[in-house]
Amino acid sequence: GAVVSQHPSRVICKSGTSVKIECRSLDFQATTMFWYRQFPKQSLMLMATSNEGSKATYEQGVEKDKFLINHASLTLSTLTVTSAHPEDSSFYICSARGYTDQPQHFGDGTRLSIL
Amino acid sequence: DAKTTQPPSMDCAEGRAANLPCNHSTISGNEYVYWYRQIHSQGPQYIIHGLKNNETNEMASLIITEDRKSSTLILPHATLRDTAVYYCIVRVGSGGSQGNLIFGKGTKLSVKP
Numbered sequence: 001g002a003v004v005s006q007h008p009s010r011v012i013c014k015s016g017t018s019v020k021i022e023c024r025s026l027d028f029q030a031t032t033m034f035w036y037r038q039f040p041k042q043s044l045m046l047m048a049t050s051n052e053g054s055k056a057t058y059e060q061g062v063e064k065d066k067f068l069i070n071h072a073s074l075t076l077s078t079l080t081v082t083s084a085h086p087e088d089s090s091f092y093i094c095s096a097r098g099y100t101d102q103p104q105h106f107g108d109g110t111r112l113s114i115l
Numbered sequence: 116d117a118k119t120t121q122p123p124s125m126d127c128a129e130g131r132a133a134n135l136p137c138n139h140s141t142i143s144g145n146e147y148v149y150w151y152r153q154i155h156s157q158g159p160q161y162i163i164h165g166l167k168n169n170e171t172n173e174m175a176s177l178i179i180t181e182d183r184k185s186s187t188l189i190l191p192h193a194t195l196r197d198t199a200v201y202y203c204i205v206r207v208g209s210g211g212s213q214g215n216l217i218f219g220k221g222t223k224l225s226v227k228p
Contacts, residue, residue: 006158034215043202044159044218093158095216103149104216106158 003027004096006107014115015086021079021110023094029074030096034104035067038091050077084114119203124223127197133190135222137203140184146206148179149216150188152199152224159202159218162188193226200224 003026011019023033032051036044048064050056050071058064066088068080077096081088093109120138127133139148147166151159163170163177165186170177176189190197202221 002161004158036218043220044153046215046217049215091156095158103161103164105161106151108158109156111156 002103002105004030004094004105004107006094006110008110009108010111010113012113012115013084016083017114019081019084019112021081021092021094021112023077023079023096023107025075025096025098025105028096028098030077030098031074031100032097033071033077034095034097035069035077035079036093036095038093038109044093047079081112084112086114088112089114119205119219121201121203121219121222123220124225126225126227127190127193129195129226129228130192133193133197133224133226135188135190135201135203135224136185137187138185139203139205142183142205148177148183148186149204149206150175150177151202151204151216151218152197153202153221154196154199162201193224195226195228198224198226 005024007022034049035047038044046059047062048056048058048069050069052071052074056069071077091109091111095104095106097104147164149164150162153159163175165177179186200221200223202218204216
């Protein structure tokens with residue numbers, strides 16, 4: 001149980017393109033979803049937290065107009081990287097949690113490469 | 116959320132028990148200890164969590180000291196597939212305002228044949 005599916009697993013696109021990443025909880029209802037970013041040889045950095053039906057809460061230094069998060073249902077959240085540039089190239093990982101006393105479960109990540 | 120300290124790396128022989136330590140001396144009474152691991156190029160995998168008592172599941176055991184200032188994750192019979200970065204994280208577990216998982220640098224465990 002507690003499977004989180006993330007799609008796509010890899011994206012390569014040109015600078016200026018907007019990219020959407022989907023995160024789905026397959027066998028549980030995710031009241032809260034999280035988006036992380038990980039650069040090579042570094043740890044995961046939390047970007048934002050979203051509760052179903054509410055606006056996302058962004059961590060300091062993360063541009064909300066750059067990284068658009070939608071959590072419209074209890075099983076789906078999307079992250080859209082708008083007008084992506086090479087410095088946005090990274091490993092993006094989503095996570096989902098059901099009730100507050102349950103652990104977070106993670107997707108397998110999306111490797112984004114902007115040329 | 117309280118900060119944790121882990122050794123940057125450890126080696127373990129295949130088939131032997133891997134004991135990964137974690138210090139969390141500033142842990143609060145309502146904070147749980149969580150362990151995750153990340154195998155290269157994958158998302159983190161949940162292993163186990165606990166508050167006060169020792170916990171065991173099909174993957175590992177978690178031993179928490181009585182004063183809760185440190186804990187040890189035990190993989191009883193390490194295999195080559197257990198090679199990964201292991202993260203020890205403390206956060207508020209339930210009720211009210213709940214903290215998010217904040218990842219430190221973790222311990223890189225290398226299981227060797």
